[in-house]
Amino acid sequence: MSQRIATAQELVGRLRRRDVSAAPATLNLLEDENRRSEASALMAALSPGALGAEAPGHIIGLTGPPGAGKSTLLGALVSAWRGSDRSVAVLAVDPSSKRSGGALLGDRIRIAGSGVGGPGRFIRSMAARERVGGLAPATRAAAQVLAVAFDLVVVETVGVGQSETEVGDLADTVVVVLQPGAGDGLQYLKAGVMEIPDLLVVAKADLGGPAQAALRDARSTLAVLGAGATGLLAVSALPPTQGIDELIAWLDEHRAGLDLGARRLQTRRAGALADFISEYGERGLRALGGRRAAEQALLESDRDLDGPSLVASLGAQVV
Amino acid sequence: MSGKREPHRLAQPDPPWLMRTYAGHSTAQASNELYRSNLAKGQTGLSVAFDLPTQTGYDADDPLARGEVGKVGVPIAHIGDMRTLFDGIDLAQMNTSMTINATAAWLLALYIVVAEERGVAATALQGTTQNDILKEFLARGTYAFPPGPSLRLTADMIAYTVEHVPSWNPVNICSYHLQEAGATAVQEIAFAIANATAVLDAVRERVAEERMAAVFGRISFFVNAGVRFIEEHAKLRALAQLWEELGRSRYGVEDPGLLRLRYGVQVNSLGLTEAQPENNLQRIVLEALAVTLGRNARARAVQLPAWNEALGLPRPWDQQWSLRIQQVLAFETDLLEYPDIFEGSLVIEGLVAELVDGARGELARVAEHGGAVDAVDYMKAALVESNRARLRRIESGEQVVVGVNRYTDSEPSPLQADGASAFLTVDSSHEQAQIDALQSWRRERDDAAVASALEQLAEAAQDGTNLMHATLLAARAGATTGEWAGSLREVFGSYRAPTGVGDGGPAITTAKIEELRENVARASERLGRRLKMLVAKPGLDGHSNGAEQLALYARDAGIEVVYEGIRLTPEEIAASALEEGVHVVGLSILSGSHRELVPAVLAAMAQAGVEVPVVVGGIIPDADAAELLREGVSAVYTPKDYELSSIVGEIVEIVAR
Numbered sequence: 023m024s025q026r027i028a029t030a031q032e033l034v035g036r037l038r039r040r041d042v043s044a045a046p047a048t049l050n051l052l053e054d055e056n057r058r059s060e061a062s063a064l065m066a067a068l069s070p071g072a073l074g075a076e077a078p079g080h081i082i083g084l085t086g087p088p089g090a091g092k093s094t095l096l097g098a099l100v101s102a103w104r105g106s107d108r109s110v111a112v113l114a115v116d117p118s119s120k121r122s123g124g125a126l127l128g129d130r131i132r133i134a135g136s137g138v139g140g141p142g143r144f145i146r147s148m149a150a151r152e153r154v155g156g157l158a159p160a161t162r163a164a165a166q167v168l169a170v171a172f173d174l175v176v177v178e179t180v181g182v183g184q185s186e187t188e189v190g191d192l193a194d195t196v197v198v199v200l201q202p203g204a205g206d207g208l209q210y211l212k213a214g215v216m217e218i219p220d221l222l223v224v225a226k227a228d229l230g231g232p233a234q235a236a237l238r239d240a241r242s243t244l245a246v247l248g249a250g251a252t253g254l255l256a257v258s259a260l261p262p263t264q265g266i267d268e269l270i271a272w273l274d275e276h277r278a279g280l281d282l283g284a285r286r287l288q289t290r291r292a293g294a295l296a297d298f299i300s301e302y303g304e305r306g307l308r309a310l311g312g313r314r315a316a317e318q319a320l321l322e323s324d325r326d327l328d329g330p331s332l333v334a335s336l337g338a339q340v341v
Numbered sequence: 342m343s344g345k346r347e348p349h350r351l352a353q354p355d356p357p358w359l360m361r362t363y364a365g366h367s368t369a370q371a372s373n374e375l376y377r378s379n380l381a382k383g384q385t386g387l388s389v390a391f392d393l394p395t396q397t398g399y400d401a402d403d404p405l406a407r408g409e410v411g412k413v414g415v416p417i418a419h420i421g422d423m424r425t426l427f428d429g430i431d432l433a434q435m436n437t438s439m440t441i442n443a444t445a446a447w448l449l450a451l452y453i454v455v456a457e458e459r460g461v462a463a464t465a466l467q468g469t470t471q472n473d474i475l476k477e478f479l480a481r482g483t484y485a486f487p488p489g490p491s492l493r494l495t496a497d498m499i500a501y502t503v504e505h506v507p508s509w510n511p512v513n514i515c516s517y518h519l520q521e522a523g524a525t526a527v528q529e530i531a532f533a534i535a536n537a538t539a540v541l542d543a544v545r546e547r548v549a550e551e552r553m554a555a556v557f558g559r560i561s562f563f564v565n566a567g568v569r570f571i572e573e574h575a576k577l578r579a580l581a582q583l584w585e586e587l588g589r590s591r592y593g594v595e596d597p598g599l600l601r602l603r604y605g606v607q608v609n610s611l612g613l614t615e616a617q618p619e620n621n622l623q624r625i626v627l628e629a630l631a632v633t634l635g636r637n638a639r640a641r642a643v644q645l646p647a648w649n650e651a652l653g654l655p656r657p658w659d660q661q662w663s664l665r666i667q668q669v670l671a672f673e674t675d676l677l678e679y680p681d682i683f684e685g686s687l688v689i690e691g692l693v694a695e696l697v698d699g700a701r702g703e704l705a706r707v708a709e710h711g712g713a714v715d716a717v718d719y720m721k722a723a724l725v726e727s728n729r730a731r732l733r734r735i736e737s738g739e740q741v742v743v744g745v746n747r748y749t750d751s752e753p754s755p756l757q758a759d760g761a762s763a764f765l766t767v768d769s770s771h772e773q774a775q776i777d778a779l780q781s782w783r784r785e786r787d788d789a790a791v792a793s794a795l796e797q798l799a800e801a802a803q804d805g806t807n808l809m810h811a812t813l814l815a816a817r818a819g820a821t822t823g824e825w826a827g828s829l830r831e832v833f834g835s836y837r838a839p840t841g842v843g844d845g846g847p848a849i850t851t852a853k854i855e856e857l858r859e860n861v862a863r864a865s866e867r868l869g870r871r872l873k874m875l876v877a878k879p880g881l882d883g884h885s886n887g888a889e890q891l892a893l894y895a896r897d898a899g900i901e902v903v904y905e906g907i908r909l910t911p912e913e914i915a916a917s918a919l920e921e922g923v924h925v926v927g928l929s930i931l932s933g934s935h936r937e938l939v940p941a942v943l944a945a946m947a948q949a950g951v952e953v954p955v956v957v958g959g960i961i962p963d964a965d966a967a968e969l970l971r972e973g974v975s976a977v978y979t980p981k982d983y984e985l986s987s988i989v990g991e992i993v994e995i996v997a998r
Contacts, residue, residue: 124898131906145921
């Protein structure tokens with residue numbers, strides 16, 4: 023590519039000034055295997071320690087089984103947020119083909135609708151790469167960094183395998199989307215395959231009766247699981263939309279009630295462990311004395327450290 | 342012929358089918374001249390090709406119409422254009438077929454009003470509006486509204502024509518485009534029946550039950566025929582059998598006349614080749630036999646493509662050549678003198694039984710998805726998969742295409758000796774002329790009448806009143822195509838059809854693909870991240886087969902492909918390329934608007950600061966290709982580049998450069 027490449031330093035300045043147009047170049051840097059030291063420098067310069075505070079954006083994880091209507095719902099959310107002039111970054115994670123390494127990234131248009139979003143709306147499709155069902159390390163880093171500049175950062179994943187667990191490890195608020203009539207989502211919850219989210223959303227509420235039944239089922243499942251704190255909403259993302267404003271209000275309220283410092287610290291440490299394992303493998307984990315020892319080491323680490331530094335500090339112990 | 346009964350002869354030869362040529366371009370006036378000259382050559386019906394803005398409900402001055410005005414058909418913006426289009430043509434006698442879907446109600450209203458102005462009663466009008474919206478979601482892409490409201494509009498129009506324009510075929514269920522999108526014979530039959538069922542069920546909610554037999558009798562089909570002409574003939578007999586069954590079982594129709602399959606045909610364009618294009622002529626003749634040979638499943642109307650369709654727009658002489666094929670078949674051969682020549686044929690009966698069985702199975706799968714409307718995603722993905730298999734067979738040589746993957750050496754062709762002029766070039770100055778004419782039309786009409794008609798239209802859209810009455814009012818008042826569709830979009834919302842590639846299913850692996858994966862992996866390592874490509878379709882063209890197949894193949898080769906479906910503006914494409922951080926952009930344009938749209942995309946990308954290579958695929962003449970390369974495009978692919986492996990291989994090289 024002949025394109026002039028923005029340096030990490032330049033991007034740090036722009037993101038700190040909340041210049042959202044820095045997003046494309048930031049993602050190009052974070053995804054670039056040949057520029058990992060620059061990426062680490064960017065992460066360090068945007069860590070809570072360096073910023074003097076947690077990144078202000080609200081990081082939302084949105085997941086659910088295929089076909090639940092996540093992209094359509096996200097499209098309605100993005101358009102409502104933009105309507106009230108809040109900037110939004112979306113990271114849409116798609117599974118890669120394990121055999122070819124390639125991927126078809128087709129969610130963008132369902133989220134974007136028609137028209138150019140302008141600088142306040144950024145959508146990036148990301149392949150899960152070798153981590154089928156999980157999140158690419160760059161996704162976690164991108165969410166943290168974009169939260170410096172954007173009001174909202176949404177990470178959308180297909181709820182299969184371990185992605186919804188991992189999305190829980192990076193988001194301030196985790197939303198699971200289910201559609202009426204498909205019991206899979208609730209089965210996953212009951213079986214403990216899926217972590218209990220902060221909010222369960224029944225999409226396609228325009229389906230009427232089935233949507234009411236889905237709400238009832240969800241309510242009783244949550245009761246059985248003792249998940250009284252989990253919110254439950256019904257929305258319809260197709261015009262005329264229903265419940266979108268309520269959903270936005272719920273998300274804002276959840277974020278306002280969070281101990282952000284504690285939640286972010288936890289997500290950074292959990293993310294660092296996942297990144298460490300993806301880099302050093304199970305053998306690296308054993309060298310640290312196992313998962314619990316690694317978690318203990320992270321608990322004792324400096325609370326202002328960014329992800330790459332945490333991984334590096336664990337890595338140093340392996341060597 | 343003697344007078345006594347001979348079971349192998351007809352007492353009277355059958356009259357020939359209606360002979361048409363799909364035609365229209367530039368302006369209403371230029372198209373009118375073309376129609377008159379075609380009729381003078383012995384054509385017996387008209388087949389109107391509308392341009393993409395008219396088909397999708399935009400006026401010529403809409404940003405989305407840029408580069409598309411008058412390209413693939415005639416622009417009809419209002420009643421004045423419709424008057425000009427049929428100037429000097431007797432609407433009481435003419436049988437007119439209109440390839441129009443999303444905006445069919447509007448174009449039919451304009452046609453009715455022009456007739457009315459000339460004192461021709463609507464009851465005398467004969468012809469067809471294609472109006473098969475589900476196949477637009479599946480294969481052709483000229484939809485305007487979401488599926489629910491689109492079907493309601495169709496149902497309104499049928500409910501109206503059955504009472505007021507009784508000789509009109511309001512819907513031509515169109516399996517033609519399904520085959521063009523790659524459908525197998527079984528899929529073509531099954532999806533056509535499924536789509537027809539969805540339309541009939543929608544009408545059933547809006548007419549009295551005792552009118553359903555009449556409604557059923559007005560539904561006709563528009564089919565395709567490929568070069569495997571024996572199976573193709575059997576396909577039509579199978580379709581006729583299933584259609585009759587559907588009428589009896591689901592709609593209680595008993596009158597044999599109303600149960601009979603009536604169909605028109607345009608034979609296959611998908612199989613026409615850019616290499617040694619003269620061979621297309623014999624392909625077209627054989628395909629014409631598929632739809633005329635057997636009397637029990639003979640077409641009511643035939644239109645044939647021209648030998649040079651894969652090169653560019655056919656000239657009047659090319660279209661005349663195709664008309665002459667029909668005339669030789671009908672008037673020189675003895676085809677029309679016999680009863681059905683396949684009666685009792687074991688082969689045909691066996692083939693029909695196979696196809697009927699297969700189609701029943703496929704129909705059951707569509708039913709499991711909840712019927713055609715809910716099965717659009719399923720059917721679209723199935724078509725993409727069939728087309729993928731077809732391309733794989735051609736690339737491997739398993740399916741022979743003479744002149745393409747076998748017998749490729751050729752003497753220089755005298756038919757193409759004059760190079761660039763072996764097809765029609767549409768002068769692009771007519772776009773501005775159409776815009777000027779449209780704007781002066783808007784200045785001169787009674788705006789209050791238009792506003793009031795459009796208001797009634799919007800009210801009807803909301804309260805469920807039949808939309809035809811307000812549509813006729815708007816036509817008489819001088820409203821434009823964009824205003825009519827715009828008023829309905831306000832109420833119905835707009836829509837994006839599924840792209841059919843979804844997550845693409847499992848990747849396929851061949852030796853060529855494995856080699857490509859190596860190259861992609863190497864290039865990706867050098868780039869620092871996996872090679873990422875945007876596949877995009879600018880403009881209004883809905884023919885997405887090429888884009889879909891490229892997207893799938895590139896994915897199989899290990900590329901991360903962003904594919905967003907059809908109808909994107911240059912600005913949207915540039916924004917996607919920037920935000921997604923792609924290494925290369927692939928554009929696909931089949932409407933002939935590449936000369937306008939490609940530079941517009943390049944400019945929008947420059948404006949957005951995206952400096953990555955752009956490759957273009959489409960029906961692009963050599964001279965235009967050279968021009969695009971000069972303007973900064975890295976490569977141009979045309980139908981003769983049928984090997985996806987070579988195209989993707991070259992794209993990887995371009996990125997690695």
